[in-house]
Amino acid sequence: MKCFTQLRATAAALIDQGKLMANVDTDMIIPKQFLKTTERDGLSEGLFYDLKTRPDGSADPDFVLNRPAYQQAGILIAGDNFGCGSSREHAPWALLDQGISCIIAPSYADIFYNNCGKNGLLPIALPQAVCDALADQAGGGNMVFEIDLETQCVIGPDGVAHPFEIDPGLRDKLLTGMDDIAMSLISEADISAYEQIHQQQRPWLTPK
Amino acid sequence: MAGRTLYDKIWDQHVVSSDARTGESLLYIDLHLIHEVTTPQAFAGLRAAGRKVRRPDLTLAVADHNTPTENQALGLAGVADEAARNQLAALTQNVAEHGITFFPMGDPRNGIVHVVGPEQGRSQPGMTIVCGDSHTSTHGAFGALAHGIGTSEVEHVLATQTLRARKMQNMAINFSGRLRPGVSAKDLALHLISVIGTAGGTGAVMEFRGAAIEALSMEGRMTLCNLSIEGGARAGLIAPDATTFSYMKGRPSAPDAQAWPAAEAYWRSLYSDEDAHWDRVVDIDAAEVEPTVSWGTSPEQAIPVSGRVPRLEEMTDPNKRAATERALHYMGLESGQAIAGTPVQRVFIGSCTNSRIEDLRAVARLVSGQKVVDSVRAMIVPGSGLVRAQAEGEGLDQIFRAAGFEWREPGCSMCLGMNPDILAPGERCASTSNRNFEGRQGRGGRTHLMSPELAARAALTGVIG
Numbered sequence A: 001m002k003c004f005t006q007l008r009a010t011a012a013a014l015i016d017q018g019k020l021m022a023n024v025d026t027d028m029i030i031p032k033q034f035l036k037t038t039e040r041d042g043l044s045e046g047l048f049y050d051l052k053t054r055p056d057g058s059a060d061p062d063f064v065l066n067r068p069a070y071q072q073a074g075i076l077i078a079g080d081n082f083g084c085g086s087s088r089e090h091a092p093w094a095l096l097d098q099g100i101s102c103i104i105a106p107s108y109a110d111i112f113y114n115n116c117g118k119n120g121l122l123p124i125a126l127p128q129a130v131c132d133a134l135a136d137q138a139g140g141g142n143m144v145f146e147i148d149l150e151t152q153c154v155i156g157p158d159g160v161a162h163p164f165e166i167d168p169g170l171r172d173k174l175l176t177g178m179d180d181i182a183m184s185l186i187s188e189a190d191i192s193a194y195e196q197i198h199q200q201q202r203p204w205l206t207p208k
Numbered sequence B: 001m002a003g004r005t006l007y008d009k010i011w012d013q014h015v016v017s018s019d020a021r022t023g024e025s026l027l028y029i030d031l032h033l034i035h036e037v038t039t040p041q042a043f044a045g046l047r048a049a050g051r052k053v054r055r056p057d058l059t060l061a062v063a064d065h066n067t068p069t070e071n072q073a074l075g076l077a078g079v080a081d082e083a084a085r086n087q088l089a090a091l092t093q094n095v096a097e098h099g100i101t102f103f104p105m106g107d108p109r110n111g112i113v114h115v116v117g118p119e120q121g122r123s124q125p126g127m128t129i130v131c132g133d134s135h136t137s138t139h140g141a142f143g144a145l146a147h148g149i150g151t152s153e154v155e156h157v158l159a160t161q162t163l164r165a166r167k168m169q170n171m172a173i174n175f176s177g178r179l180r181p182g183v184s185a186k187d188l189a190l191h192l193i194s195v196i197g198t199a200g201g202t203g204a205v206m207e208f209r210g211a212a213i214e215a216l217s218m219e220g221r222m223t224l225c226n227l228s229i230e231g232g233a234r235a236g237l238i239a240p241d242a243t244t245f246s247y248m249k250g251r252p253s254a255p256d257a258q259a260w261p262a263a264e265a266y267w268r269s270l271y272s273d274e275d276a277h278w279d280r281v282v283d284i285d286a287a288e289v290e291p292t293v294s295w296g297t298s299p300e301q302a303i304p305v306s307g308r309v310p311r312l313e314e315m316t317d318p319n320k321r322a323a324t325e326r327a328l329h330y331m332g333l334e335s336g337q338a339i340a341g342t343p344v345q346r347v348f349i350g351s352c353t354n355s356r357i358e359d360l361r362a363v364a365r366l367v368s369g370q371k372v373v374d375s376v377r378a379m380i381v382p383g384s385g386l387v388r389a390q391a392e393g394e395g396l397d398q399i400f401r402a403a404g405f406e407w408r409e410p411g412c413s414m415c416l417g418m419n420p421d422i423l424a425p426g427e428r429c430a431s432t433s434n435r436n437f438e439g440r441q442g443r444g445g446r447t448h449l450m451s452p453e454l455a456a457r458a459a460l461t462g463v464i465g
């Protein structure tokens, strides 16, 4: 897995009716027709598909990620409960494929949050007012944000630093980029020992 | 020792090891359900690392998300969409390579993963159950800790039969009182989500408790637990009881007569202690719940079917107002209008929320001898081949066909529209599924979530009500 330590990048904000868009769901992030792939790459094509294209399939020039100033954005700012809905890991894959490796929002849905950590995508939770203030500065061009995971801090283009909290396990994982499976397999003896007792106590759990 | 909740008990029972510093535990998984959409990258990962599936016998595969709902007997050759066919072929190959039990498309035991697990008796009280699908919460109806996982986690479970997990909070949802006649588990669930919001259960496992829950059938409990994820909770739980045990008995993978007494004795220990600690508590009087329907693009945007959609002028929170405005616009509804009487063009009865035999019987009771109005195209998609066969055995298909419903073959179908069953832009659908997100059932499609009873009525009248 890719690790995440620091990032200097421009940001794009998802705005609707003048407000940061809340409840951005996984169907919105990557609609189902893009889930038929057997690969992890190339999913940026489907990222926010219904938002970025018109019904005839042409690009909607008004959508933030279609605007030239935001095509290089490495950070996405959104409203409450980002990533709600399905468990599809295609959502973080599509964001990463687009070049976005950090999200800033007031809150996240559990499964999406978890999926981010498995892929080197940093989900930062900050209060609504801070998200709104950062969104105001997301102007593309030279409006560069600095994210430092080690010191747990976001510095906006105005130079104001905003410390953030993050789950220590997730932080470790992102900083080292280590592979969960390899780590868990270190406990192989524990798993086998558990399994043996578990099966003895509850033999009906093992299908005949 | 302080009392423990049902969640605490299942959790404690399955911890293999814990890392105090990160707060992560390795949780043993008793049942891993898999399907075609969220597994190809996981199997590719295993292959790349030269790893094997640790417990193929604790893994069960179905094909459900992008299977067509007709001509399934043709097998993969009958799947017109090439990408879907490739994905189904990849699953077929992966399960063969790793020796995993698989009910392929066309097998009568195949169907929606969350219908098949319980139906086969694979989902049992006290288990840990995961699947790369957020509605895995359904299996919590049996008193199992069941939740959705991402594809990286699918790979992790395949390789280790464990999940790296963090203990969640305990949330009690107490439903006092009894549901009124004509009010179903679906109404109860939509009502709950409209009260607590789609993030109301974030970070928690919800346990549904109280008289209204005890009175629910197993299928009603599955409908309710299915929707816990729409209330933000990864998992929902209901303590197993006599209703659970009698549902389990005789199912193919349920404990046999010899193992049953020990199993049942264990199951009877699975309840929250009187003095257990709850991090959050919500109390709802079930008797006050009315038939409920969603009006917007989030399951929390739900109201009694006799009610009106929100009036924008009355909304004080600017963020809520913006979200409401967007939803009203997408749904083609006017601020403050009554929801009853809104015309629909499509009716979808199906999905892991409401596609079981009781749901179909409820629909049949209402539509028997009646006709679907000309302005509506209505389809019924049973949750599994066995549900379909049972319905046909009871003659329900005759009732549906005579009324003008399409009687389809099993699968997820129009719940998410990965197969050819989708809404056209602007089409409005009365749907028994679980998500009304923008574009969920087809780009520009407008979904109103409701019970099978309300959906059946919409088919007969052409309007919500």
Ligand code: SF4
Binding pocket: B064, B065, B112, B113, B114, B133, B135, B351, B352, B353, B411, B412, B413, B415, B416, B433, B434
């Ligand atoms: S029926 Fe719908 S919600 Fe259920 S598993 Fe299929 S796609 Fe997911």
